[in-house]
Amino acid sequence: MLVNSKEMLIRARNKGYAVCQFNINNLEWTRFILEECELNKAPVMLGVSSGAAKYMGGYSTVYSMVNVLIKDLNITIPVVLHLDHGSDFETCKKAIDAGFTSVMIDASKYDLEKNIEITKTVTDYANKFNVTVEAEIGHIGGDEDGITGNILYAEVDDCVTLTKETNIDSLAPALGSVHGIYKGEPKLEYTRMLEIKNNTDLPLVLHGASGIPEYDIKKAISCGVAKININTDLQIAWSKKVREFLNNDNEVYDPRKIIKSGEVEFKKTVYEKLLLTGSINQFNTPNI
Numbered sequence: 001m002l003v004n005s006k007e008m009l010i011r012a013r014n015k016g017y018a019v020c021q022f023n024i025n026n027l028e029w030t031r032f033i034l035e036e037c038e039l040n041k042a043p044v045m046l047g048v049s050s051g052a053a054k055y056m057g058g059y060s061t062v063y064s065m066v067n068v069l070i071k072d073l074n075i076t077i078p079v080v081l082h083l084d085h086g087s088d089f090e091t092c093k094k095a096i097d098a099g100f101t102s103v104m105i106d107a108s109k110y111d112l113e114k115n116i117e118i119t120k121t122v123t124d125y126a127n128k129f130n131v132t133v134e135a136e137i138g139h140i141g142g143d144e145d146g147i148t149g150n151i152l153y154a155e156v157d158d159c160v161t162l163t164k165e166t167n168i169d170s171l172a173p174a175l176g177s178v179h180g181i182y183k184g185e186p187k188l189e190y191t192r193m194l195e196i197k198n199n200t201d202l203p204l205v206l207h208g209a210s211g212i213p214e215y216d217i218k219k220a221i222s223c224g225v226a227k228i229n230i231n232t233d234l235q236i237a238w239s240k241k242v243r244e245f246l247n248n249d250n251e252v253y254d255p256r257k258i259i260k261s262g263e264v265e266f267k268k269t270v271y272e273k274l275l276l277t278g279s280i281n282q283f284n285t286p287n288i
């Protein structure tokens, strides 16, 4: 069942686990994620960047694909279809109009005032359709679908102001994580994370969760993180197995066999993240 993220993330925050957002790139990955999360009765968020949506044909294609996969696979867990890093109002509107149940507006490249102004246009629109909104503050480093940059740590006061002035449902404060592969050890700002949690009362989102050690993920959850975003770890797990498969068989040309060769490792990675975040058997009541 497709739901928005409101109750899913509040429940996770209150119960001390985190929901996984897995980024999807195609039909097969979507099926792998849905099947593994259903098997483990774990609520899940499917993250779709603008680039991934374009790659798959567009927001309506993605919505239709996810919607019918849920039916054909008899998926009973709550599933959120979430726009990852929407860069402006128009992008978020396209996803909402296509049927996405949640969007992220990433206006983090602007100053606080402009970030608030853009975020508010998105919440005003999203609220009319029962769509939840995640915002970013500070700047998460690394490279995500062409959005690059260095880490700019979020300030507690700015998080409070953004929360008060907009109607967001979750907040992604930049606190040391980066998208993609880490060069060196990630250093997350836990004291500030806890302060932001206590002062905003919003479920927090940890972007760039691939490659973050287990201890840090658990610590982040204890400091208010209710959602972690995973993309790179899935890409690495899947492509490693597909590469091995192709290297071992010069004759294979059936795309189903090639794509499927990464399924077991991909699902194992999904399972490990569900286990790590404590989201197994956290099936909750759908909210829409």
Ligand code: 13P
Pocket: 023, 047, 084, 085, 144, 178, 179, 180, 181, 206, 207, 208, 209, 210, 229, 230, 231, 232, 233
């Ligand atoms: P990783 O690619 O580091 O897993 O980050 C994913 C992410 O944060 C998507 O928004």
